Amino acid sequence: KQEVTQIPAALSVPEGENLVLNCSFTDSAIYNLQWFRQDPGKGLTSLLLIQSSQREQTSGRLNASLDKSSGRSTLYIAASQPGDSATYLCAVILFTGKLIFGQGTTLQVKP
Amino acid sequence: DAGVIQSPRHEVTEMGQEVTLRCKPISGHNSLFWYRQTMMRGLELLIYFNNNVPIDDSGMPEDRFSAKMPNASFSTLKIQPSEPRDSAVYFCASRSEQETQYFGPGTRLLVL
Numbered sequence: 001k002q003e004v005t006q007i008p009a010a011l012s013v014p015e016g017e018n019l020v021l022n023c024s025f026t027d028s029a030i031y032n033l034q035w036f037r038q039d040p041g042k043g044l045t046s047l048l049l050i051q052s053s054q055r056e057q058t059s060g061r062l063n064a065s066l067d068k069s070s071g072r073s074t075l076y077i078a079a080s081q082p083g084d085s086a087t088y089l090c091a092v093i094l095f096t097g098k099l100i101f102g103q104g105t106t107l108q109v110k111p
Numbered sequence: 112d113a114g115v116i117q118s119p120r121h122e123v124t125e126m127g128q129e130v131t132l133r134c135k136p137i138s139g140h141n142s143l144f145w146y147r148q149t150m151m152r153g154l155e156l157l158i159y160f161n162n163n164v165p166i167d168d169s170g171m172p173e174d175r176f177s178a179k180m181p182n183a184s185f186s187t188l189k190i191q192p193s194e195p196r197d198s199a200v201y202f203c204a205s206r207s208e209q210e211t212q213y214f215g216p217g218t219r220l221l222v223l
Contacts, residue, residue, distance in 0.1 A: 034211065043115075043202060043214035044154075089154065097142060098167060099212065101154040 002027045006090055006102035014110050017080050021105045023073040023090030032093040035064050035075050037086045038104070044089065048075070080109045115215035117203050123221045129191040132218045135184055136205030144212060145178055145188050146202040154202070160186065193222045 003026045013019055023033075032051050036044040048057045048064040050073070056065040063076040077084060087106045091099040116135040124130055136143050144159040158168040160180045171178070175194070180186040190197055198221050204212040 036214075041219075043216045044204075045214070046211045049211050096167060097161070098156055098159065099144075100156070103153045 002030075002092060002094070002100050004090060004092055004100050004102040006088075006105050008105060009103065010106045010108075012108040012110065013080055015080060015082060017109075018076070018078050019080055019107070021075040021077070021088050021090075021107070023075070023102055025071045025073075025092050025100075028068045028071055029095075030068065030092045031095045031097075033064075033066050033073050034091045034093060034099070035062075035073075036089040036091065038089060039086050047088075077107075080107075082109050082111050085109050115203055115205050115213055117201075117215040117218050119218060120216065121219045121221075123223065124193055125223050126194055127192045128222075129189065130193045130197075130220060130222075132188040132190075132201050132203075132220070134186045134188070134203030134215060136186070136203070137213055138184070140205035140207045140213075141183070142206050142208075142212075143180060143186050144204040144206075145186070146204065147199045148202060148217070149199045157188070193220075195222045198222050 005024050007022045034049045035047045037047050038044050050057045050066040061078040066073045085108050087104045089104045090102045118133045142161050145157040146154050148154045157170045158178045163180045178188045200217045200219050202214050202217045204214045206212040
């Protein structure tokens with residue numbers, strides 16, 4: 001059974017810091033991996049989708065990497081800003097199209 | 112496009128009552144997903160449809176939950192009878208082939 005774990009569960013950093021969020025999964029037989037952002041009381045917004053044949057994806061200050069063999073993904077946020085404060089969710093996408101989510105990392109960036 | 116539309120946004124009901132949650136996917140999307148989010152269990156897939164046909168309902172917690180998709184532009188998730196442990200935020204998402212899922216704003220359900 002596929003399980004997705006995110007560490008840490010919560011993170012507080014001062015503005016301007018670079019930070020890394022971690023995601024691990026137990027079964028390397030995944031189709032893709034996706035990172036989402038969730039603001040309080042809101043739905044999920046897709047940040048980056050990494051296809052299984054790729055090793056990383058970049059969008060602005062965000063960079064996500066994927067290492068299927070070790071069952072790990074990281075989301076790197078450069079020069080963090082208070083507006084980055086949110087919960088970040090990692091999800092593995094199975095070949096059936098089903099998504100399995102981690103519990104998320106709640107990030108607070110202090111001005 | 113207005114995105115995925117869910118209604119109601121908030122629902123408060125008493126234990127034993129029937130609850131119906133509604134979802135309108137993005138036009139042209141052929142897959143629709145229902146999720147439940149709680150503090151304890153995180154975000155869980157309940158059921159998903161492809162071309163209006165249920166593909167995987169293994170996440171539906173029990174017979175009190177049922178979902179339908181009578182056409183490509185509408186789906187319902189029904190809980191009958193509702194229980195306090197069903198209190199959660201229920202999300203609907205849709206996607207087209209090989210693309211990312213787009214999530215609705217969610218329905219916040221409280222069963223007293």
